[in-house]
Amino acid sequence: MFKRVHASLGRSRHAAGKTGRRARGIAAVTTTAVVLTVAATAAYGAVTDGAETGSHALKRIGTAPRVPAGATAAGTTASGTTLHLSVNLSPRDPQALTDFITEVSTPGNPRYHQYLGKGKFASAFGPTRATIAAVAQALKADGLTPGKLSSDGLSLPVTATVAQASHAFGTGFKNVRLKDGTIDYLNASAPALPADVAASVSGIVGLSNVNSITSHHTAVRHLSGSASVTGPHPRTVAPRTYTPGMCTDFTDAAGQAGFADGTDYYSPGKLAANYGMTSSATAGAGQTVAVFEMENADPNSIATYQSCVGTNTSVSYRYVDTTAGSGTPAGTDQDGYGVGTETALDIEDLIGLVPGASIIDYQGPDADNATDQNVLDVYQQMVTDDQAQVISTSWGECESVMAGATASAENAIFQEAAAQGQSIVAASGDSGSSDCAPATGSTANAVDDPASQPYVTGVGGTTMTGTGSTKTQKAWGVSQDGGSGGGVSSRWGPVLYQGGIATTTKRAVPDVAALADPNDGYPIYTLDDADSSSPEPSILGGTSGAAPTWAAAIVQANASTGCQTNGRVGFLNDALYKAARSSYPTNFWDVTSGNNSVYATGYTAAAGYDEVTGLGSPKEAGLITSLCAAKGTAATGASTFHPLSSPKRLLDTRNGTGWGLSSIPSTKPLVAGGTAPVRIEGAGGIPSSGVTAVVLNLTVTGTTGSGSLIAWADGTAKPSTSNLNWTGAGQTIAASSTVTVAGDGVVDLYTSSTTHVIADVQGYYTSGTTGSTYTALKPARLLDTRSKVGISTTSKITNAVVSLKVRGHGGVPTGASSVVLNLTATQTVGSGYLEAYPEGATRPTASNVNWAVTGTTIPNLVVVPIGSDGNVSLYVHGTSHVIADVSGYFSTSGSAFHTVTPLRLLDTRTTSALGAGKTLALQISGRDAIASTGVKAVVLTVTVTGTTGSGYLTAWADGGTRPTASNLNWVSGKTIANQVIVPVGSDGKIDFYVSSTTQVLADVAGYIS
Template sequence: MLDPLGPIRTPRTRGIGRATTLAVVTAALVAGAGLPTLATAQAESLTPKRVGSAPVVPHGATKSTAPADITQIDLSITLQPRDQVALTTFVNAVSNPASPLYKHYLGTGEFGKRFGADAATVASVRQALTAAGLHPGEVSANGLTIPVKATVAEAKKAFDTDFAGYKLADGSTGFSNTKAPAVRGDVAGKIAGITGLDTATRATPRNVPKQKPKPAKVKPNAVAPHNINANPHLCSDWSSFLGSQGMVDGQNYYSSGTLATAYDMNNMPDGAFGATVAIMSLENYSSAAVNEYQSCNGTKANVSNVRVGGQAGAPDTANGEGGETALDIETVASLAPGSTILVYQDANTEQGLVDNYSRIVNDNRASVVSISWGRCDLVRGADSTLNLILQQAAAQGQSVVAASGDSGSTDCYRYGGTQDARLSVDNPAALPYITGVGGTSHSGSVPSSFSTWNDGQGAGGGGVSKYWKLSDADNPAGSVHGAGYDPTVCGAGAGESCRQVPDVSALADPNHGYLVFTNVDSQGVWYSIYGGTSAAAPLWAAIVATANSSVACAANGPVGFLNPALYKLVGNTSVFNDVSDFSSNDLTASGYFGGSYQATGGYDMATGLGSPKGRGLIAALCRQLPSQPAGSFTSVSPTRLLDTGVPGAIPARGNTSLQIAGGNDAKGNPNGVPAGVTAVALNVTVANTSGVGYLTVWPTGKAQPVTSNINWVDHSGAVPNLVTVPVGAGGKISMFNGAWSSPARVVVDLLGYYTPDTAGANFVPLAPARLFDTRYGDANNTAKAPVAGGADISVKIAGGKDAKGNANGVPATNVTAVVLNTTVTRGQGDGWMAVIPTGGAVKSSNLNWTDKKTVPNLVVVPVGTDGKVTFHNGMGGQVDVLADVFGYFTSDSGAKFHVAGPKRIVDTRYGKGAAAPGQINGNTLHINLNDSGVLAGATSVVLNVTVVNTHGDGFLTAWPGNTTKPGSSNLNWMGVNNMIANAVVVPVHDNSVDITTNSPADVIVDLMGYYSAS
């Protein structure tokens, strides 16, 4: 019997005569009929089986010298997930607006634990590879990829294939395996794909330049960045130069501003600030050209490179290298100028392609991925591997858009052969878990008409995939059929449909194309006008990134896999420019076999669902998010949940998570927070800091937001703040220490929690009113004297008075807790203060300060049985205290809490949320909260407000918009270049709030949630 774990060998009969052999077999048959059957089954299970298909010879390639046997190659073995049905079901559920799992994405690193291959599969495949003479590494974090090192000779033997060398049409060389790789039969079914054997197959950028890039001796005059609340526009020097060449903006080319206007993306509230877009690149490009473009257009997108593989170097821009990547970056920067752009670069080989996709998805840093490189669907190569990677992206909430090709309905015409080979679509746009973007043609800043891009030389790719099917029940894209659809192309059965391309479209006509800067050298700035569907894909990426950054979508995470949501909007003219003029993407006129896919009403395979109407699309995508359950509040006596201590401090640039729902307190006892909690109110303190830093708190499983909750400067001591944060995956929250060099000791105290039931209390906001101030004395009988160390101040809140002797607005009965903004100042020495219900025990602190520092903190505290709250000075030195009331919780009436963040809505350093960049100094910052209607019913909002770059002592006040400024404060600070944050709950009026400071400072506002009547 063969060793089932050993290499495949042919049994030898030498030394055993025929008679002996027959005798053995006869004995076996007499002894038991199952024995030879078992041996035969085991032998058959080890019979080599081929995985995938052999590569297609690249178009225009000629045979050349085969690779030497000693040539080193890096391979990847992609494993099947442990349960493909469960993976597909999960992806469809989290992507479907009708599913209760919608938006319940996997966090970074979770995919492998849930869907990666099981340990037995990994072990058996690694053993089989080793037995075949290969050198496998450890399985990847997503549990699907085993890296393998081999020589060509070892690969030949292990996979039973030869290799052929090729000289490609562009003059480069490569090699390909001549047969599909064979592996041992017992592991073949566990392998989804084997890549790295083919270096000759290349992807092609799906762009069409109007002319080769050429230099212009025009030094762009820099435009001040105005990417927030303003439209990027082309600098005057370049506008004049192009005009001198007889070129008209919106006719012969589109500038950033005109493109934004055409797609209703001008003057967006934040320019996709906080969103990250990944651009997949298989080439080098000129960063200098991108910088010149941004300088000329007044954009300031943060662009950085992630080198996955391949070699860095100067691009051959004269022959078009780098043009595609520059087009992608500059298009995203034009429409999403506040975004972060990550350019993932690798070699243009099959392995480079797979490694690039894998890195983008495993990193999970970008919520949107733009792909402008493709190849004929006939060249299947790594399709199965790529499809699994795209399923992982969908499971994590990443949107992936891809150019659908520039050869109309005949993407594979260059390969000749049968009708099916010519009438075909582009890959990866044809894969099921990607959004394929086709091409349209239009002109003007407000286009009056849209048609299919087809100029006889190129056309937007579209048609029916020969290889991929969709379930009509699980994927709405499957049940929508365009004119010319033929289910026999892929052999779709009952309840199935062939994958159709494109899903959507945008401008791709090079005759009205995109102005692109491609290089900068001694001759000037090189430029061209680009078209092609590779321009339409990043346009869509920019719009989706803007949706992800909006308040409307931020509450539940990114849009994710787009197609299920998009196909629910079919025919919606407030969302799509629906091309229905019967224009076609048929290139028959060019002599190729054509398919007549015409643009008709609704969905079609010429332009998909249509091109986007920016604001309409963003609103529609975000409205499809599940409504957040309204939360009622349960206050608790402050309970310590965590104290990392100095040894356990969160390291610089490090993070940790904390179990909230069903977790324990710092002493190991149950913390009392039930399952199903939606958000939690915490007092978070950072201590033992040095240098400059910040702490970000967010729901586990969501992407880390561009927000902060606590900020500190050198030797800040202990810095507290109230944090209201949604509870994430597994009932946890995450915390990130943003300091570059200093660890942070973090202390977390529980103040209360929100649940989607009616058992808790609702919130009633109040116009801010001062309760007392020990610096001046007041009508609450508070003495004009600091509070001594160890002493208390008890103030009647429920049914009490304000500092002037008027009713403070808090009723005498049915009040469970109050929201107070409390500030300590002029303290002698370091100290801490606890705010507790009168009669309660001191279990934690709400404010911490160092000598003579001014420190504010928002406090949510239950009221005592007598309606009073006690302020306890826990240290030996005296300190002044002042408090303002902002609202109360009651079981009688009031508003419920809704999650809407964390999301940055104002940053005056960059002009985000403001009319222009600039500090607040006595002037009023008016914040309009109307974002896609999400906050339309808000009665008050929960904000985290930070001041930075202070010029001296000062304070900040927030109050209902368009009303009289109150005599209270939310944030107080001392000194120059201070940085301090405080939580704020402020009523909303006219769907807005106002903020001002009494001395110069930059202001940052992060939205955490809001209250509404329902």
């Protein structure tokens, strides 16, 4: 038979609550006030959220902590109460740190897998010595004594009384009685620091001891069987030689309960087989994995499990803010379970799947008595020790309950781990879509921290049945009994790696999933209750089991030949989502049924990504190939151009083209702050390798407000430049862009406001010499329907094709293969678009210029192959006048193209607008990555904004005569961007002329030499 800790089989420990939670040892309450408001101590007079007036300028950092739901006032906190705080400092250059993590995580980047060495974070990205000294001095000036700076430079410890902290940080303190009877304290307002140092501090942790961190395992099914032991003596299981199955002690006990391997539980061998993982005594050899714990461990339980499965895995213990055995009394954990149950699940799961690895248990104080500071200390120790390549945590806290200062401090620590090449996986929780329900009673959608952290891989849960060809799985979710945590973060914005896959307005959780249902869970040995010292054969579930399972999958990848050759996986999420885009069925076992509606209606599993099981469960063989890919090389040097016979559509978020996982279309727009990765190599007739840049026609439509679009090489830092700009809702705007393509063959598109995005490829560059090269021309007007230029009438064009003579006109020779035209639609009527294509070819389905309303004037640069008759065709859908100015051509006798990292060369907003009729000279040669000599033309995105009337901009080589052609045209109040390819003068400069006053921005994409 078997024994249940709770009457309901598989009931989540979260559903049971923490009824046995003890009141923490804090100073006596001084009042019995019944309202939850306490005035902040006025250390310097009134303090607001901004800069202050008076003798000391102060600034609040973050926000006041939230009072937990169901809490009641319990008076003010005694002034002598001791606080253990950390003043957490921001990295010296947060953007540089983010960029570095992207670079070391991206195949093809020169820094790929060149992680920071142990102890190098502080010197590379930690705050400067001057910053540290200034913050320390400010604390001392307010009567505090900072301790020793952490080795990564991210935190200054401070021990202070409530009275000292109240004075130093301008806040009062109050006690609250939580719904379980515990009395905790918290600060009444956000802490304040002198404004000159506040910007360097991400938050102050430890001002509150309200903490609801808990482990994510379910109720234990303890089995009794042939080898059951009575009395106080430890249980012993006869050692045996390694096998991925369980010993007879376990299987006999399970059999008496009617439980079978592969149906009611999964032995390590059958679990590994279902995920395509290796089963051997040496699996994971040479690797180290660390587990995060906030409870006492029971080494005897772990030893008993090792005897059962025949392993001799190295397990060591590190104590942070605590000492061995100083937690809960032997025999019970904070909820009345056997001591170390969570630790037993984490470690024993890892032992079964990667017995050749070394395991380090980082143990902090018991969760009952732990503060957020204790939690941070454990994570920081795991990262600064930098001994484990993989970190697994099965503990968490409802994201919306966690203090912002704690979340920010965690984020910095997890970024440090990513920079060092450490992978972090975290259980997503067992409360379905309502992660706060156990702690606060709220059934609103919420996710778990740290699974929702951007630099952590959140692991959800599944139910599994069978093995081999009969195996099935669905999302784990049983009303009130537990289910896979998942949903959308309330704190973190959309993340780059989820672009096009999780089309949400915030970070989506989880990223992946594995077995979690306790009804077919993990076989372990653990203590039963407070009266037992004998480990019992048991079955356990929860996302607490799913997280170490994924940790084991990463350990096996790191131990593989591929990763041993090309470097360990490191930050996992970039690689995971790239693997999903490249070959989803090869790398993931998709979960398409079930939901996580535990306390309230949640999310439903579906094909591809979903907020219940993420990308799905691992297919280890495919993942190892993807995660351990060779570095690859990004093509560099001179490039030649290859036009497409007609534009090919690579992305259209309106119908799912190129949007998200293959064969899983989404019709959602790209959300504000979201990113759409677009595969270039191997798509639309483009080669699968060797591409250095691509010429895209980018279109936004169905805009929801003003915004901008940025395009750049995937795996490189998002630039501060822009490629397309719009000014309001309901607009359709297009612009051509030349975008560098990095080693993975993907381009990223980011929008600052929600809109549909279309990307049509016109041609591409390669590092070979087989393509054509560019010759810049002084811009010349080939067509203007307003004044009979290139056409015999002055009528607007309506739903008709204009034949434009190109070869032999405007300086284009007979040997030209493609022409670069600046096309402008003006005096439009209603909505419409314009398409350019080689004469004689089939008209494409992609457009070059788009307009939505009457009276529009809008330009766009296009690269068009020339028809065999020397002409190109311009089709007008709708009614508009059309202008075409030639600025250059491609042939076999021109100059090569060179890519550069997008960079802003000009922004008149930092000085003054360019006045009407004025000319501005801009230095090109020698700027940043641009060659200092031999530059013949430059590729720019030019934007005008703050326009004061209708006008136009013309760009040309400095020293030459201003041409009559234009590059940008606008009407008053518009923000317009267009790509231009401008000849560079002999002095290395170009000139801009504007006919009406406007601000001008110029971003470089490459140059011709």
